Amino acid sequence: MKQLNRRTASLPQQHPVKVLQFGEGNFLRGFVDWIIDLLNERTDFDGQVHIVQPLDKGIVHLLQQQEGLYHVLLEGIQGGETTRELRLISCIADATNPYENYKAYLALAENPELQFVISNTTEAGIAFDGADTGMESLPNSFPGKLTALLYHRFRHFAGAPDKGLYLIPCELIEKNGEALRYAILAYAKHWNLPADFTAWVEQHNHFCNTLVDRIVPGFPKDNIQEIQQELGYEDNLVVKAEPFHLWVIEAPEVVRAAFPAHEANLQVKFVEDLTPYRTRKVRILNGAHTALVPVAYLQGLRTVREAIEDSKAGSFIRKAIFEEIIPTLDLPQEELEQFANDVIERFQNPFIYHELISISLNSISKYRVRVLPSVLEYHKRKGELPKRLLQSLAALILFYKGEWNGERIPLNDTPEILAFFKQVWQLESAQEVVNAVLANKFFWDTDLTEIPGFADLVATELQALQRAEKQTNIA
Incomplete structure (x- = not known):
């Protein structure tokens, strides 16, 4: 059976990296990356994802082995009919483990095409940790890591207003965007970062509250051999999910225009109040x-x-x-x-x-x-x-x-x-x-x-x- 990679699947890199994704777990791969893959197919989004491993232990190495490729298996009932669909996800360009190379992680901020930060780092992930005393080494918390990245981007582009980002957290807490913004500003104060950086974060970065809904059971271990035989590939990152999906994003029109899910017949709603x-x-x-x-x-x-x-x-x-x-x-x-x-x-x-x-x-x-x-x-x-x-x-x-x-x-x-x-x-x-x-x-x-x-x-x-x-x- 063939190993799954871009050579065996005849899928070269096709799009610039527009999304930095904190988290490589089943939910993000079976929900967000599935949506982005469809955006590339159905709209002019033209963007790929670079994944950042948010914790010391993760599966970035498996993604790298398969060059970002994996399949999503949708099984469920739609319109009264049983449905089943396998889709090869090709929107992930690469993945980085910041615990192995902090410098390479910070360099991701220098990408002029970058527009979005998406995350799912568990419900406890968006929290300020006073033990993170600075950016000389990799901060422990997700907001600390993100503050270091934003500050690097701020300095690299000399505070350019158009290099702010759209931050769309998917953690299952109420007002997750506001919570992330609060944590980043807390780090800016904790680390005594310049006032013009704080102003840049507040004025030129959009923090979006979100609501996500899809059941993603994850790796189908009970019948993975049959699925791999059907695919003709040895895919060790298959993600099983239900067909239903809903992503409600509280954001201004500029974010909706940059993420044109409304053109792709997807259940992604941009609203003023979720x-x-x-x-x-x-x-x-x-x-x-x-x-x-x-x-x-x-x-x-x-x-x-x-x-x-x-x-x-x-x-x-x-x-x-x-x-x-x-x-x-x-x-x-x-x-x-x-x-x-x-x-x-x-x-x-x-x-x-x-x-x-x-x-x-x-x-x-x-x-x-x-x-x-x-x-x-x-x-x-x-x-x-x-x-x-x-x-x-x-x-x-x-x-x-x-x-x-x-x-x-x-x-x-x-x-x-x-x-x-x-x-x-x-x-x-x-x-x-x-x-x-x-x-x-x-x-x-x-x-x-x-x-x-x-x-x-x-x-x-x-x-x-x-x-x-x-x-x-x-x-």
Whole structure:
């Protein structure tokens, strides 16, 4: 079998490097680089990516061995049909490990064609580290490394306004662009860098807040031999992902013009404010996951796909989404319904094995963040309570009893929360249990028993679940 490289694939370098990418992991390669590859094919973007390894340990050496080439395998459901697509990604020009050659890393800043910095260095990656005392050697943190690179670029081009960059972080934190900007300015102050550098960073570099959404399971180790036989190459960097993708970028028109994803039929949206899109994702996608888990688990289902295809659980979550969550959101109805339908197809993906019990991690805090806002907004707008979302809460309370039909439920939450439920389930009645849980301000940041009818409805649903458990045991 042939080794995958640019000679065996007959793919010479074709584009200038416009993107510096911090991170070589599965997500960036299965999402951002896949998008850039399509931009080169479908638009006049004409740009390649240079990857920087952000941590001491990484896979830059594997990328170098394959000269930046690898395949993305998309598997899932789109438009009700099962889809499968293999694409050779050729937009990566080279990769650098700054831990091996700091000077070569800084030299990347001297590229006059460079326009973008894209990153995904984990949720903890965008943080100021006071232990980084200067730029004489490689800083430890990602923002420290980036500050050193920007300062080198500033000096090399004598502070030219047109040599500022568009910085588009993909780390999963809120306002990630603002957080990155804050960290870089903190380093500029910490290192006593010139005031004109700080002004250049603030005035001529655009820090964009983003929202990313695609499930990327990564290397398909279970069937990689079959995939390599199909490809005819020994590709050790294959990335498996779902077909769905969404990238929302909060940025001015100048960034949109430089990154013409709107011309490539891609789900990349440039917006003035991504807050409604973040709310949509949290409430519909994440909220549906969280609401579904206890209901489906107590019905004996164990995976998301089983649950969504089950007549009872599937109907429950569809009605919860379309009748109780969507009415609380402010984006156009058509957009909300399309996103909801995409979510349901993603839940049905036969190529992703997503266990309900794994999603149940820290379900109390997840319910507070992902589901409770829909409950409260529905009550505010409709003057009534959403029955299915409260049915989910009742199922969650029963789930945290830690036992169902004589079987132990492997709960995974903080010791304080587990201890609370162990104690509260010593109470005599369902109503007492519900009242104790709903009144816990540590859980919900408010006393939910103060909402008229809230505790009674949850208690009624809990009692119905307990009756169903008894009938199952008798049968």
